[in-house]
Amino acid sequence: MKLITAVLQPSALEPVKTALAEVGVTGMTIYDAKGHGAQIGKVEVYRSQRVKVDFLPKISLEIVVADEELDAALDAIQDAARTGAIGDGKIWVTDVLQVIRVRTGETGPTAIR
Amino acid sequence: MDIASQVNTAWMLTATVAVTLMLPGLALYYGGLSRTKNILNTMMIVLGGFAVTAVLWVLFGYGLTLGDSVGGAGLIGDPTTLFGIQSLLGAETPEGAVPGILIAVFQLIFAGLTVGIIGGAVEGRMKFSSWLIFSGLWATLVYFPVAHWVFAFDAPDGSTTGGWIANGLHAIDFAGGTAVHMNAGVAALVLAFFLGRRRDFPHVGRPGNLPIAVVGGGLLLVGWYGFNGGSSGGINESAGVAVTNTLIAACAGLLGWLLIERIVRKAATSLGAISGILGGLVGITPAANSVSPIGAVIIGFLAGIVAFAALGLKEKLGYDDALDAVAIHMFPGIFGTLAIGFLADPSSPAGATGILFGGDWSLLGTQAIAIVTVFVYTFVVTALISWLLKVTVGLRVADSTEVTGLDTTLHAETAYDLDDVRS
Numbered sequence: 169m170k171l172i173t174a175v176l177q178p179s180a181l182e183p184v185k186t187a188l189a190e191v192g193v194t195g196m197t198i199y200d201a202k203g204h205g206a207q208i209g210k211v212e213v214y215r216s217q218r219v220k221v222d223f224l225p226k227i228s229l230e231i232v233v234a235d236e237e238l239d240a241a242l243d244a245i246q247d248a249a250r251t252g253a254i255g256d257g258k259i260w261v262t263d264v265l266q267v268i269r270v271r272t273g274e275t276g277p278t279a280i281r
Numbered sequence: 282m283d284i285a286s287q288v289n290t291a292w293m294l295t296a297t298v299a300v301t302l303m304l305p306g307l308a309l310y311y312g313g314l315s316r317t318k319n320i321l322n323t324m325m326i327v328l329g330g331f332a333v334t335a336v337l338w339v340l341f342g343y344g345l346t347l348g349d350s351v352g353g354a355g356l357i358g359d360p361t362t363l364f365g366i367q368s369l370l371g372a373e374t375p376e377g378a379v380p381g382i383l384i385a386v387f388q389l390i391f392a393g394l395t396v397g398i399i400g401g402a403v404e405g406r407m408k409f410s411s412w413l414i415f416s417g418l419w420a421t422l423v424y425f426p427v428a429h430w431v432f433a434f435d436a437p438d439g440s441t442t443g444g445w446i447a448n449g450l451h452a453i454d455f456a457g458g459t460a461v462h463m464n465a466g467v468a469a470l471v472l473a474f475f476l477g478r479r480r481d482f483p484h485v486g487r488p489g490n491l492p493i494a495v496v497g498g499g500l501l502l503v504g505w506y507g508f509n510g511g512s513s514g515g516i517n518e519s520a521g522v523a524v525t526n527t528l529i530a531a532c533a534g535l536l537g538w539l540l541i542e543r544i545v546r547k548a549a550t551s552l553g554a555i556s557g558i559l560g561g562l563v564g565i566t567p568a569a570n571s572v573s574p575i576g577a578v579i580i581g582f583l584a585g586i587v588a589f590a591a592l593g594l595k596e597k598l599g600y601d602d603a604l605d606a607v608a609i610h611m612f613p614g615i616f617g618t619l620a621i622g623f624l625a626d627p628s629s630p631a632g633a634t635g636i637l638f639g640g641d642w643s644l645l646g647t648q649a650i651a652i653v654t655v656f657v658y659t660f661v662v663t664a665l666i667s668w669l670l671k672v673t674v675g676l677r678v679a680d681s682t683e684v685t686g687l688d689t690t691l692h693a694e695t696a697y698d699l700d701d702v703r704s
Contacts, residue, residue, distance in 0.1 A: 212487065213542075213546045213548050213550060214487060214488055214550070214552055215552055215553070215556060215592055215605060215608075216542070216545070216546055216589065216592045216593065217483065217592075218546075219484075219486065219487055220484075221487075
């Protein structure tokens with residue numbers, strides 16, 4: 169089992185959600201996040217004072233998938249989130265030791281979906 | 282009370298209610314411009330300063346301001362017979378006039394707002410207790426005398442003598458370009474110097490809640506009808522002209538600011554819009570009954586540009602006037618007071634003649650003398666008060682308090698609780 173963490177533009181949320189549903193991934197947790205990578209901030213103006221905003225609004229998605237679903241899910245996220253512009257985001261994958269469904273007590277891959 | 286008195290009283294009651302809107306207006310406007318961690322403290326500064334001033338006004342401020350001038354010198358009113366404004370109860374109202382007690386409360390609001398405007402300079406770093414003491418000392422030693430000079434007119438029957446600027450110099454300051462706006466702006470400048478900069482000046486971050494500030498600016502605009510319209514003292518030609526000029530100058534101020542902002546900073550901002558409105562309103566305040574509507578457009582438009590141009594001074598001179606009381610009140614206040622010298626229209630209710638209408642330079646000179654005198658007096662006395670507080674109770678909170686924010690540390694509150702998760 170794998171944990172996919174994707175930090176993306178807020179505008180990518182809807183297309184990514186739809187694309188993941190199409191490949192059969194239905195569960196996810198999202199967070200409002202702030203961050204920057206290569207794209208470093210923008211400038212706002214308050215009473216002629218230039219304010220450099222270093223951290224831009226992002227969304228962070230966490231998705232747990234079974235090993236055989238991983239590649240399909242990664243492709244779906246990338247295709248839906250890619251605009252080609254700087255600031256599209258990052259995706260990384262980590263191993264997951266255990267998953268438990270609280271309602272039934274099921275464990276392992278059967279607890280994921 | 283005769284019918285003329287009743288009619289005039291009805292308008293002054295209305296104007297008093299309207300001008301009171303400027304209290305929440307100022308609190309919301311300044312509060313919204315503060316950083317998220319200080320919004321409540323900033324609102325408390327406006328409300329607290331107003332309240333201290335109001336109580337002192339009733340005790341002796343009214344007497345110092347509108348009482349019979351001591352020795353006829355026009356420098357300060359005599360409060361002894363007016364303590365607690367007790368003697369205004371049951372006082373006979375002259376034919377056509379407005380009861381003294383109503384004038385007292387109308388003028389009280391001017392005093393409280395003037396102190397509140399100074400509060401824009403101190404965002405995020407001043408001790409609340411120290412601010413309240415400052416408010417009381419400043420109202421007593423600066424506002425009450427200056428307002429006496431500018432707002433206390435000789436009684437028509439000669440029974441009382443008023444202030445020297447209004448009656449001796451004959452400068453035109455309809456509703457307080459010098460006594461209110463420039464006065465508060467100079468005090469903000471001086472207090473900001475003594476208080477010192479915020480730790481992260483000039484990179485202090487963003488206003489906490491701009492829509493709240495826009496709401497506050499809107500309330501200030503509505504309240505300004507009472508401020509300028511009520512300064513007519515009753516239902517007369519001045520009232521209508523003043524209200525008209527007030528609105529026009531506000532709109533012209535907005536356009537002036539946005540134009541220059543768009544050129545210089547490549548963006549027309551909402552904060553710029555309310556700043557321009559306020560700059561225009563401040564500019565027209567001394568001139569509301571002495572210029573034509575076209576004159577009001579010119580004053581408002583240029584006042585918006587003047588206010589914008591003044592913003593850069595704080596970084597050049599190194600004072601941290603956090604919410605720009607100097608740029609928005611002092612400079613447009615001075616500008617509007619001087620502009621009367623050029624734009625005073627002889628067909629307006631005030632009837633003075635400016636240079637552009639064929640008048641001589643004497644009116645401009647008179648206006649300049651009023652400005653310089655008030656500027657110097659306020660600068661020196663505010664410096665003395667600020668210094669005294671700095672070496673006694675202290676002006677500034679601890680560094681850790683400033684970093685955390687004054688809402689939680691001084692007032693034990695948080696402005697926003699938008700999360701369902703309990704914290």
